[in-house]
Amino acid sequence: MPADVKAIVEQKCYGCHNAESKNDKGKEKLDWDAFEASKKSKQMATKGKISEVLAEGEMPPEKFLAQKPEGKLTEAELATLVEWSAGKKKGEN
């Protein structure tokens, strides 16, 4: 994952989406460690999902942002993640 993408994910997504997370639903749907370790074809499928939730504005979840507004993605962060998940980030995967 490109470093800028990784930095955003670690701050804004990873907490709920890792194997040790207390957020059972979140970790079941997406585990970033597993993502990084998985095959390219699987990563592509997951990126498609990520692209979808970002386009819909579903992540981070609204309920969570109500309590932790600083968890919201800035426009620049959102743009970076969207570009990456859509496979448009040049030179990197």
Ligand code: HEC
């Ligand atoms: C507060 C915890 C939390 C944070 C932070 C969070 N998520 Fe989630 N995420 C969830 C939960 C819970 C679900 C399962 C939602 C459901 O099934 O209704 C989920 C589901 C998903 C899914 C799977 C959707 C599907 O239908 O398969 C993706 C992809 C995802 N999140 C991406 C992200 C990204 C990208 C970020 C960071 C920008 C993020 N999440 C931040 C809790 C979180």
